[in-house]
Amino acid sequence: MLTPLLAPSLTALLPQVARCCIAWLLLAAGVGKLRSYGAFRNNLATSFGVPPAAATVAAPALVAAELLLAGWLLAGGADLPMLLSFLLLGTLTAVLAYRYFTHSVVRCSCFGEAARPVSQYDLLRNVLVVGINGAYFAFAPGAALSMATSVLAAGLAAIVCVATISLHDIATLAKAD
Numbered sequence: 001m002l003t004p005l006l007a008p009s010l011t012a013l014l015p016q017v018a019r020c021c022i023a024w025l026l027l028a029a030g031v032g033k034l035r036s037y038g039a040f041r042n043n044l045a046t047s048f049g050v051p052p053a054a055a056t057v058a059a060p061a062l063v064a065a066e067l068l069l070a071g072w073l074l075a076g077g078a079d080l081p082m083l084l085s086f087l088l089l090g091t092l093t094a095v096l097a098y099r100y101f102t103h104s105v106v107r108c109s110c111f112g113e114a115a116r117p118v119s120q121y122d123l124l125r126n127v128l129v130v131g132i133n134g135a136y137f138a139f140a141p142g143a144a145l146s147m148a149t150s151v152l153a154a155g156l157a158a159i160v161c162v163a164t165i166s167l168h169d170i171a172t173l174a175k176a177d
Contacts, residue, residue, distance in 0.1 A: 013153055016145055018136035020157030021164075022085050023073035025129055028165055030066035032112025033059075040109040047106045048099055086133040093126040111165050121168040128164055 033040045037059070044055040065088060072081040092110075096118065099106045106118045110126070145153065163170065 011139060012145055013149065014139045015136050016150060016153035017157045017160070018132050018139070019073055019078065019082060020154045021160045022082065022089075022129070022133050022136070023070050024158055024161035025164065026066045026070035026073070026085060028161065029111055030063050030070060033063045033066070033109055036109060036112045037063075039115075040112075043107045043109045047103070047108065048095065082133060082136050086130065086137075089126070089133055090130050093123075093130050096126060097123055116168075119168050121171045125164055125167040128167070132160070132164075 040063075041055050041059040044050040044058055045052045050058055069081050069085050069088065073085070096106070096108055096110075100118050100123060107116070108118050108122070110122065
């Protein structure tokens with residue numbers, strides 16, 4: 001555990017930020033897939049080799065899993081939904097990385113962006129998300145936080161979420177100089 005290395009207040013805040021960040025990311029992923037649902041379902045078949053009949057079942061199941069886990073986390077769920085999120089996101093990241101390195105062009109629609117192929121920044125983003133999820137367990141949540149601190153954690157998590165989702169665009173703009 002990393003808790004002895006940090007101040008007690010920070011130790012209590014970090015797991016809450018990680019939990020909220022994963023909740024926001026799952027919510028954004030589920031909503032993004034719903035906004036471009038047809039493209040997402042087609043990408044399962046074309047980029048990931050899922051048979052079209054199976055994609056019609058897998059697509060709503062994945063969206064439902066993301067939205068249900070997001071709702072559970074936002075409603076205050078902690079260890080079990082974080083573990084399930086870790087397993088889901090870790091598996092999706094492993095499959096995405098495998099397809100990225102074995103096929104030249106992969107489109108995942110992770111957050112609804114169906115037209116752009118997956119980049120190395122998208123893989124980095126997914127690894128960061130799995131790392132954030134794992135950090136929740138590394139910092140062992142302790143005592144409950146005050147309402148003000150919980151709102152602060154949710155706000156910090158929203159900032160991290162937006163930056164993480166936008167990593168490809170941020171990195172591309174930074175390289176443009």
